[in-house]
Amino acid sequence: MTIRILAIDDSPTIRALVAKALRGAGFEVVLASDGVSGIESLQEAQPDLIITDINMPRMDGFRVIETVRADDRYSDVPILVLTTESGADLKARARRAGATAWIVKPFKDARLIAIINRVLGR
């Protein structure tokens, strides 16, 4: 079965880079340009994994994570934070909100894929 990943980032560049990496590894990719549209696309996308940025307009990554976790249907979906931030307090906050893993931008395709495979238990 194809694994579908929802990637939320306000930067079209990062979206393109993430999509390239994921599609290259055989994942199906759904993209959203901010937290609100990311949450809105959950229903249709039914992702197996979510990748989200932290700093975004409309709804930031923390709230994305909280909102996803608060929904019974998606509370088990792994959420990967992909951000330029690497402060310990932010990481802790994301984890408390329910983030599964944290990757610092810029990322290497191989590392991103490795971490995805890890959290998916592949």
Add this chain to the structure above:
Amino acid sequence: MAEMDEIQEMFFDECGELLEGLANGLRQMDQPGYDKETVHAVFRAVHSIKGGAAAFGLNDLVTFAHRFETVLDLLRSDRLEADPALMSIMHRSSDCLADLVTAARQSSEPDHAQREALLTELDRIMADGGDDDAIEFTPMVIDIGALDGEDPQPGLAGQAGFNIHFIPDGDLYRSGNEPAALFLALAKLGEAEIRVDSDFVPPLSDWSEDQPQLRWTIVLHTDCPADEIAEIFEFVEDCCELHVTPLTAEPDGPPEPDEISDSAPGDIPEPAQINPPEPAQTDSAKPSRPAAPGGDSGATIRVSLARVDRLMNMIGELVIKEAMLAQVIQTAGMSEDPDVLAGLDAIGQLAGDIQESVMAIRAQPLKLVFQRMHRIVREAADATGKQVSLITVGEETEVDKTMIERLIDPLTHMIRNSVDHGLEDGETRQARGKPAEGRITLSAAHRSGRVQIEVSDDGGGINRPKVREIAEERGLIAPGASLNPAEIDQLLFMPGFSSKTEVSALSGRGVGLDVVRREIMDLGGRVMIHSEIGQGTTFSIALPLTLAVLEGMLIQLCGETMVLPINAVQETMRANPSILHGVGQDGRLLSNRGDLIPIIDLAGEFGLRDSPATIEGGVLIVIEADNQKRSALLVDGIIDQRQVVIKSLEENYGHVPGVSAATILGDGKIALIIDPEEVVRTSSGDHDRAVPAAAAQG
């Protein structure tokens, strides 16, 4: 790596938008009591540029953006105040960031001196801001070897490895992590023996979902260093108890805390204890709430211009077919049928609506151009030592996308010209009872199917005696020529005219207002000046809504229909013998308002007939071409005036002298669009260039 190049191109496009938002946000921050969200938006813009730049290894950009962002972070956490001095540095940093993006895009060398100076300033601010915890930033992550590369050697008995005790708490499960997934990752590092310890599982009656009680011991035989294990648990280390000990030390002994065990000490896991302490909340971690006003727009998609043009072509064809169908119906004698008429009418209406909608796709707000002008004003003000403020009005006015790009140069020059020549210096202004700060207003509006852009200053107005003197000095006009004020103002557009004797560092780059005028003419527009002594000067540009459509005068010439751009036409008249004068053998001149205007036989120019036409009975169209030179085109008749869709002639054929493009008429036939400038340039009437050019009416 074509895809990477494409994404990088996309990144630069995105930078353009981010830089625009950045400059915009900083301007809002110049005002006291600005919205706090503006700082977040500004921060995000710089942050996104940094993130993208790092992905493409654009190190100059990353370094600068990082320090810029650090200062912005101090601003958003209220550790710094947005006073004018700081804002000035922020504006300059924003300009510098824009330069670095441009340099990266063109793979050219940025201005190092400028950047170094700003970096020093930013560092000073950081130090002043008591910044002991600037944003932590890791430029490049660790290269992952074993995880995605070669298969690690299966561990052998007695070989090095680790003993791992792992007690996850509820948060680990709640964060979407799964112990099994972690074990699988561990198993990829070597040979893993995993044992579950269920001794701590309470009786079912005491079972709590929130407090998982399973514990695991993993014996991992591997050559990998401890960091790789740490990396697997990196993000979950705070929501589990983890002890990693080298196998050789004490294979089965009790877990001892070591450098990579960072959970709470103690063997009995009490979730309350294991939970990490609440980290001190800093404002920098505060989530940014709703977006800045005007910060984001509706959803958009990127479509290539070629596709839109193709759609535009097809719609043009639809409009023509519709006209042809109407004609067929009329010929068939069915035009009386009300149903047929209503149907035709509806199709016509629809086709028109579609055409308009497609044109709207190509349209973009002038905002992009206008916002660039703030920087131009800032730089021009610095260079001249004047205080200048720029007010923009009607940024949302939309024009054709291709036109937007081509407006940047002429507007830049006009703005510089206004700062340099239009505004007086501070002292003079105060002496005249004006505020020391000069004001330039850049406005745009749609006016009767055209776009009107105005650049006005509140300076001293055009010094007409001085302009006249210079024009005479340079031989642009005959000494003592009789010119009204408007005609004198027009002299500013003449090639080689510069109102300052010394070449100014700012405007004197060998570019005059004549070039501005040419650029605007090329866009199918025209420039007018209005100036009042002591009050200021206004340059008005009138542009067509789109480059794809041209307002044309349909003329008849030797049985062919041709189109003359209306923006070149000054007036039309019957070729009455009383206004004509012969010169030499076959040269003829038209006498018009005291000027003698050369007549160009268009049919002869185009080689459509051999013998010179009899002027009498024809129609003369007075056009204003290059250098304000007026000429009269002789044509057989004028048919109509209407908007025509421009079609390239060069695509399938090549350049035709005196013709700029073609269009398709209602009957499906092609009509050529005349290039008046080129007709005048190549016409035999060229020899009277020495005749002082009389300024044209505005």
Add this chain to the structure above:
Amino acid sequence: MLQSMSHNTVGKSDVVAFKLAEQDFCIDIGLVREIRGWSPTTTLPHAPDYVKGVINLRGSVVTVVDLSARLGFGATTPSQRHVVIIAMHEERVVGLLADLVSDIVTVNDGSIQPVPDIALTHAREFITGMITFDDGQILRKIDLSQVLPIAREETA
């Protein structure tokens, strides 16, 4: 439709055969977009005399070349019976005015012979080869890149 038939079998190709000044010519079918009846053109100023002008082809401006004039057989006075072969060379679209289109013929690549030195003088530079048939018919294959109009060729 048409262009997909260009090479149906190895060593064979399809050509569109047409008549011009009582002689038989042909052009590779892969280059042909469509064949239209003659319609009046708009004259191009300063154009070479073999350029009849331009026509509107579904919103594009397409130049029509009078092949007869181009090959030195004299100018055609076009009528309703004449045809315009719309062909594409690289990205350029051009209309070729001819007397009539006679057939679509499959030719063996081996039957294409070089142009004899003595034949056709002026027209030679526009012909890439001669195709002979058993019944004695000869098809002259047009080199499209050579017949394309060059803007301002004679005015530059």
